[in-house]
Amino acid sequence: MKTKLYFKKLIAICLISIVCVCGYRTYDKLHEYKKADNIYTDLRKEKDANLNQQTNNSTSTKNKNTIDLSSINKDFVCWINIENTNIDYPVVxxxxxxxxxxxxxxxxxxYAGTAFLDYRNDYDTSNNLIIYGHNMKNTTMFSQLEKFKEESFFNSNPTITLTNKHGERNYEVFAVLLVKKDYGYTVANFNNDDEYNDFLNKIVDDSIFETKNKPTLRDKILTLTTCSYEFDDARTVVFCKEKNKF
Incomplete structure (x- = not known):
């Protein structure tokens, strides 16, 4: 009888412990989400103030639509925004x-981190800019890159904009891939045109959807990547072509 009572108490203690641990993990995750939301809300206000100040400065109209957060962090590279998504973040x-x-x-x-440019990239000269961001369960950071795996969204041609102190660079998607992390898409620099052309051909051939705006050797591209959960070490990768400047 005492043995049965002992085991009942032990089971009850184990169940209570499990509930407590699960509750703490849930609280901790929600706390991290809230913390990230607060940080990025404040940074967006800083970004908007940055834009408004330049817009209202009639003597510096050529600097309209520029963003410089280097006073916050010297590692700031640009701000990324993707139409019809919640992707609106600084890149370091x-x-x-x-x-x-x-x-x-x-x-x-x-925990959510910051979107970052590959350390091998030169923002001004690299043919392939590679930006990484987490796929957060609350659909923040680069989670909504997943939308490009819907054909209707892929074909809607949302503009991807990178903005820094020198102005804007606008891109349009030309391919989206679901691959393992060792696929070889993180090539920051190419030794010659043949390497670059082979890289572009492979991306277009392996794209989930057919592309209608394949880049040429004269074009620069942008690669956006995040984790995916279809299989182990899966990555969603969105490839974008820089739009012509007129």
């Missing part, structure tokens, strides 16, 4: 591809 660059995985723009721990 470190000397490796791990520093900002779980750090905010201020360098403090943040």
């Amino acid at each position: 660059q470190s000397n490796d591809n791990s520093y900002y995985l779980h750090r905010d723009i201020y360098g403090n721990y943040l």
Whole structure:
């Protein structure tokens, strides 16, 4: 009788412990989501103030639509915005591809991290700019890259805009892939035109949907990548072509 009572108490304690642990993990995750929301809400206000100040400065109209958050962090590269998504974030660059995985723009721990440019890229000269961002369960950061796996959204041609202190660079999607992380899409620089052409051909051939605006060797591209959950080490990768400047 005492043995049965003991085991009942033990089971009850185990169940209570499980509930407590699950409750804590849920609270911790929600706390992290809220923390990230607050940080990025404040940064968007800073970005908007930055834009408004330049717009209202009649002597500097040539600088309209520029963003410079280097006073907050010297690692700031640009701001990324994608039409018809909630992707509206600063992009930074470190000397490796791990520093900002779980750090905010201020360098403090943040599970959601900060979108970052591949450390091998030169923002002004690289043929393939590669930007990484987490696929958060609450659909923030780069989670809505998943929308490009819907053919109607892919074909709607939303504009992807990168903005820094020198102005805007606008892109349009030309391919979307669902691949393993070792697919070889993170090529930041090419030794010659043949390498670049082979890279572009492979992307177009492997795209989920047929592309109608394949880049030429004269075009620069933008690669946006995030984790995906269809299989182990899956990645959703969106390839974009820079629009012609007139």
